[in-house]
Amino acid sequence: MKRILHTILTLLVFTVPVKAQDIPNPMSPPRLVNDFARILSPYEQKALEQKLRAYNDSTSTQIYVVTVKNLNGYEPSDFAFRLGEKWGIGQKGKNNGIVILIKPKIGNDRGRAFIATGYGMEEVIPDAVARRIVDNEMIPYFRGNRYYKGINAAVDVIIDLAAGLYTADEYYSGESPLAGIIFLIFFFGIIFLSASRGNRLQGGSIGRNLPFWLLISSMGGGRGSSFGHFSSGSGNFGGFRGGGGGSFGGGGAGGSW
């Protein structure tokens, strides 16, 4: 009897207030990049936000990037799960939310990073893969305080995995990044060659196409950034409503540096 009372009391005294106070509320207006620790520049935030927002809009999968200065005594894993649950990251029923939690290295205090996967993402990104993403994509950059690079690399891998571009096993074997690089070199090589040859042989007929192609891409970029300016100017990130009620069950992995 005493023990039950004790348990109930502990639950009441510890879990309730702790839960209410120590896990921060989402920033307002709702956004996917919540940089409480201020380790990203406004430009970097905007770039990440746009990438994640576009991904959310097309797949409804919500990848949140959350940085904090202090974990308030929680383990990074516990902090990420509670935050994901509290914010309702991912869609209800699908539970397709991901939290990328980063506590930067401050002085002698170790940096910690954790990728928490909602119930619905556990299959796509198993724990062992989450660990590899943290160890291989994020921490090498984080050691040099290049937080944006690391987060961006991790987000790219997660999006590719979720899209099925390659499977967890392929990412595992570590062949894909290399294959991707080779592909890129090949791709740009062909463009470069055809452009220069086109200029020489066909009197610039492809050369005329190339500026057009560049024009489109620069138009896209220009539109993107002006849109970003517009939305930050109005103080509203355009229609994002925050978490969709997703739930977290302890999937994911992390690391420290």
Next chain:
Amino acid sequence: MNISKKWIVAGIVILLFIIIYSSIKGTYNNMVKKDEGVKAQWGNVETAYQRRLDLIPNLVSTVKGYANFEQQTLTQVIEARAKATSVNINADKLDEQSLKQFQSAQGELSGALSRLLVTIERYPDLKANQNFLDLQAQLEGTENRIAVERRKFNELVQSYNSYIRQFPKNIWASLFGFEKKGYFEAEAGAEMAPKVDFSN
């Protein structure tokens, strides 16, 4: 006059009956809902523990491959696993007694596993093995899942228990046989409690 008085009395009785009936009905249905919620969550708790049980043979075979790895810690893990596998409790009977039994069997396994992981610290080449690192991440993942599902279970049980113990619901609860359910208690060492960090 006499007749209308009778009607008033009858009306009050009927009204009282309706009020009591709807209160019981609401209470009863809520109890059923909360009870089912706890049972469903118990399923998640069991799944999380099962996940750990399934992972252990993998871990054992990976570690075994290393020459002269201490056999004793491995045997302890295998034995604790066998014991934990044998303890199953019925979702209809989640009282304190059976929960404690379940927790002690699983706790033994947790202890054996953490001793194994401590032992592994002494094998640097094993620790550098990618295969083992993946296993370790998976093992940590199962422990995290267990912690999360247990926390959710406790929250639901707390809501259920405090519901059925309030007056006057406790009367209907005892009448319809809704019993108090047990909690998971923090393990020795209380990893569940937030630690205060003074370093910043």
